[in-house]
Amino acid sequence: MATLILAVVCCGVYPLVVYGVAQLAFPRQANGSLIVTKDGTVRGSELLGQDFTEAKYFHPRPSAAGNGYDAANSGGRNLGPTSQKLDSLIKERIAAYRTENGLSDQTEVPADAVTASGSGLDPHISLRNAELQLPRVAKARNTSETKVRELVAQNTDQPSLSILGEPGVSVLKLNLALDSIE
Template identity: 55%
Template sequence: MQFILSTLRPAASLLMLFTGLTGVVYPLAVTGVAQALFPAQANGSLIEKDGKVLGSRLIGQPFDDVRSFFGRPSATSPAPYNASASAGSNLGPTNPVLAAAVRERIAALRSVDPSEAAVPVPVDLVTASGSGLDPHISPAAALYQVHRVAKARDLAEEDVRALVLEHVEERALGLFGEPRVNVLLLNRALDEVARRSASE
């Protein structure tokens, strides 16, 4: 009885107090400050136009139209780039399923652009990302697709290449992370360019 009083009472009261402080006050305070200082980021960095949400600049979208740049393969289910159920493939390096999937992706890329058949494919373009929502591809993977996209859209290859280079985000402070291209933003810009050149 003595033990229960001297141990359970402080244990239960402290747990309750910390639940209030770290479980309620803390997240509410962070939410309050975050919504006041960085409302756009706190709500998902959404791209909005005419009151409609068109995506998030942080979350990738799937593209399978040859006139668009493709993003990375995504292992989310039931459909790729399911932003309510992030997941990687978790395929091991020697798993035959991985090798077969990569071969199939390479074949698919080459079938829509036979001129690239002899060129090795940048690795990130045929491997699934960790989240299944990776918004980026490497600049190499974007440049690899320039020929196909330009041809499909009937645009000059140099113009498309320039657009890609415009969209390259460099390493942070020249040091951290990797150079990359946001596929959604690139494809939006591409649509814009195509619309303009069509109206000219």
């Protein structure tokens, strides 16, 4: 009997109380921080990365979730440090990254730009990665680099309490901001 009550409290009452408080106090976050347009279409979630391939957008990190940024199949690539497969993948990605952004063969490529994240849904890229992609994006959009740089700064998530974690540029928010200035 006591076990049954315990089960009802832990599995029924507790999640429902959290549900109630969460929906009242933080409705946006509790429902996935969704980005919804005026006509009601869901464009994605602020917290989840999306794939971008066009030159006028900033590109996210390589993703191992499903066929890339599949938000219902999160996960990493799980290749080890001495994996031949990982080595060839990184080699290809580096070549592609340099061509795409018009970089010389000597330019060091930021690690986050050529490695897959743990979740496959990493919404961020590093500041250096954004800086290297910036000239390409500005050129494709015929805007000044200063304007784009301003938006990059506005869409950078700083470390929590200024010491926890690393700063990252939120790719989806940045690309939406770029689209909205036109």
